[in-house]
Amino acid sequence: MLTKYRIGEGWLGYPQSHRWSAIADVLQSGSGLILGLFLLAHLHFESSILLGKAAFYRVANVLEGGWFTSSGHGSSLLTQTFSVFMLLVVMVHAATALRRFPAQRRQWQALRNHNLLINHQDTRLWFWQMVTGFLMFFLVPMHLVTMITNPEIGPHLSAARVWHDNYWLVYILLLPAVVIHAMLGLYRLALKWGVNFHRDGLRLLAKILIGYLLVLGLCSLTAYLLIGSGLTTPVTPFIP
Amino acid sequence: MSRSLTFRIFRYDPQLPGDAPKMVDYQLDETPGMTVFIALNRLRAEQDPSLQFDFVCRAGICGSCAMVINGLPTLACRTLTAKYSDAVITLMPLPGFELIGDLSVNTGKFMRELAERLKLWLHPKAQQADIHHLEQPMEPEEAAKLYELERCVECGVCVSACATAQMRDTFVGAVGMMKIARFELDSRDARTADDFYHVIGTQDGVFGCMTLLGCQDNCPKDLPHMQQIAYLRRKMAGTLIASSKV
Numbered sequence: 001m002l003t004k005y006r007i008g009e010g011w012l013g014y015p016q017s018h019r020w021s022a023i024a025d026v027l028q029s030g031s032g033l034i035l036g037l038f039l040l041a042h043l044h045f046e047s048s049i050l051l052g053k054a055a056f057y058r059v060a061n062v063l064e065g066g067w068f069t070s071s072g073h074g075s076s077l078l079t080q081t082f083s084v085f086m087l088l089v090v091m092v093h094a095a096t097a098l099r100r101f102p103a104q105r106r107q108w109q110a111l112r113n114h115n116l117l118i119n120h121q122d123t124r125l126w127f128w129q130m131v132t133g134f135l136m137f138f139l140v141p142m143h144l145v146t147m148i149t150n151p152e153i154g155p156h157l158s159a160a161r162v163w164h165d166n167y168w169l170v171y172i173l174l175l176p177a178v179v180i181h182a183m184l185g186l187y188r189l190a191l192k193w194g195v196n197f198h199r200d201g202l203r204l205l206a207k208i209l210i211g212y213l214l215v216l217g218l219c220s221l222t223a224y225l226l227i228g229s230g231l232t233t234p235v236t237p238f239i240p
Numbered sequence: 241m242s243r244s245l246t247f248r249i250f251r252y253d254p255q256l257p258g259d260a261p262k263m264v265d266y267q268l269d270e271t272p273g274m275t276v277f278i279a280l281n282r283l284r285a286e287q288d289p290s291l292q293f294d295f296v297c298r299a300g301i302c303g304s305c306a307m308v309i310n311g312l313p314t315l316a317c318r319t320l321t322a323k324y325s326d327a328v329i330t331l332m333p334l335p336g337f338e339l340i341g342d343l344s345v346n347t348g349k350f351m352r353e354l355a356e357r358l359k360l361w362l363h364p365k366a367q368q369a370d371i372h373h374l375e376q377p378m379e380p381e382e383a384a385k386l387y388e389l390e391r392c393v394e395c396g397v398c399v400s401a402c403a404t405a406q407m408r409d410t411f412v413g414a415v416g417m418m419k420i421a422r423f424e425l426d427s428r429d430a431r432t433a434d435d436f437y438h439v440i441g442t443q444d445g446v447f448g449c450m451t452l453l454g455c456q457d458n459c460p461k462d463l464p465h466m467q468q469i470a471y472l473r474r475k476m477a478g479t480l481i482a483s484s485k486v
Contacts, residue, residue, distance in 0.1 A: 018437060018438065018441040018442055018480050019480045019481065019483060021441060021442050021443050021447040021448075021480075022441060022447060022476060022477045022480035022481050023480075023481055024447070025447040025473070025477060026477050026481065099443065099448075100450055102407050107407040107408070110403075110406045110407045111403055111406070111407055113335065113406070114335065114403045114406045114407075115403070117308060117311065117332060117335055118308065118311060118312070118313065118335075118400070118401060118403075118454065119310075119311030119312060120401060120452070120454050120457060120458075122452050122453045122454070122457070123403045123452045123454055126403070126450060126452050188450075188451050191451050191453065191466060191470070192449075192451040192470060192473065193470055193473060193474060194467065194470030194471060194473075194474060197466060197467060197470075199453075199466075
């Protein structure tokens with residue numbers, strides 16, 4: 001029988017409280033699903049730069065709520081608000097996913113021994129999901145805090161951030177980390193809750209998406225670098 | 241002409257003072273239909289009587305001869321040597337269990353402790369505990385479902401193949417969840433769903449599973465671990481979140 005912990009007047013619940021174990025699991029999966037699906041949309045939106053400056057300008061204006069403002073440019077307040085929301089989702093995901101991390105040296109040793117001894121693809125994939133997840137504890141806040149403090153988006157303003165502010169260094173690390181983590185995460189999510197049990201097909205789809213999103217992301221990052229290198233400071237916003 | 245196989249076997253006897261873990265190579269001519277179990281018996285009979293490994297049934301029923309064969313945990317008696325084209329077969333004991341010696345591990349101790357912890361035996365309803373009354377008949381459909389889950393031979397492969405179980409000693413593993421599912425399904429068992437949730441609706445149970453699927457991929461009895469754990473997760477999450485208990 002489990003014992004309830006009590007501090008002062010308040011009950012803290014049971015150790016390993018069952019309901020909270022379930023809630024934590026659902027929160028981790030739910031936040032992961034939101035983040036994974038958002039990434040798929042995000043990478044496509046920002047890659048519209050590959051279709052030209054005017055295309056990206058229009059996408060940015062629409063996403064900033066241009067339809068609802070008289071100028072048609074929208075408001076960067078929307079970017080800031082959405083970035084704060086995404087930061088909160090990331091925090092929920094990180095807090096609940098921490099349960100999965102090997103926290104002690106003995107656990108790392110067990111994982112290393114296991115990977116050396118047992119030949120198992122899904123465990124290796126999870127290992128990389130965990131490593132990329134750890135990297136994102138640092139990389140994602142850098143990206144999101146920038147979008148909160150400096151939310152201007154546009155073909156020139158975004159390119160200036162990438163080139164002149166050296167943000168390509170963050171993105172070149174963040175891109176593979178987030179793509180690998182998110183696609184493997186979505187694959188695992190489907191199996192975990194029994195949404196789909198066609199493992200081979202799902203795993204192949206995850207791998208194809210990883211390759212596709214990496215190419216897409218790298219091409220658009222190169223486009224921003226090329227545009228940014230051609231800009232002189234102070235940078236003037238792009239007007240079609 | 242038969243091949244000459246090389247068996248690279250983990251050797252270590254914890255009972256022997258001064259002994260250190262090492263890999264030892266043995267050569268053996270392959271015979272038609274040879275399994276790893278047959279090869280081990282010949283090695284012990286013809287080359288090294290001190291070689292330790294477990295077996296009972298030789299037919300994939302007792303689960304005693306589980307070991308890691310070329311990186312995959314499985315049953316030695318069901319593994320044909322012919323499937324290894326490079327003729328080198330590496331044998332390691334199952335990780336995660338107490339080592340008795342060489343390839344022999346104490347899965348029995350683990351399974352007994354797990355059974356005592358999770359109470360993995362039938363808790364009959366009051367009227368059924370009386371041996372002077374006839375047992376209630378069971379519907380064939382229910383018996384078939386129970387039989388499917390009852391096929392587990394407690395070989396320990398799912399525990400060895402699971403990185404979560406290797407990292408967290410208290411994790412019940414696929415074998416624990418499968419057996420809980422088996423008793424939950426049994427209409428003769430007096431325990432309620434709440435009692436079962438209490439046992440595995442935790443971080444050490446279904447919510448601690450990271451869906452690495454080593455259990456699903458290596459189970460020598462092809463038990464549906466992936467589907468079973470997903471089912472338990474959905475069922476428990478729905479019930480527990482809706483409940484007012486902490």
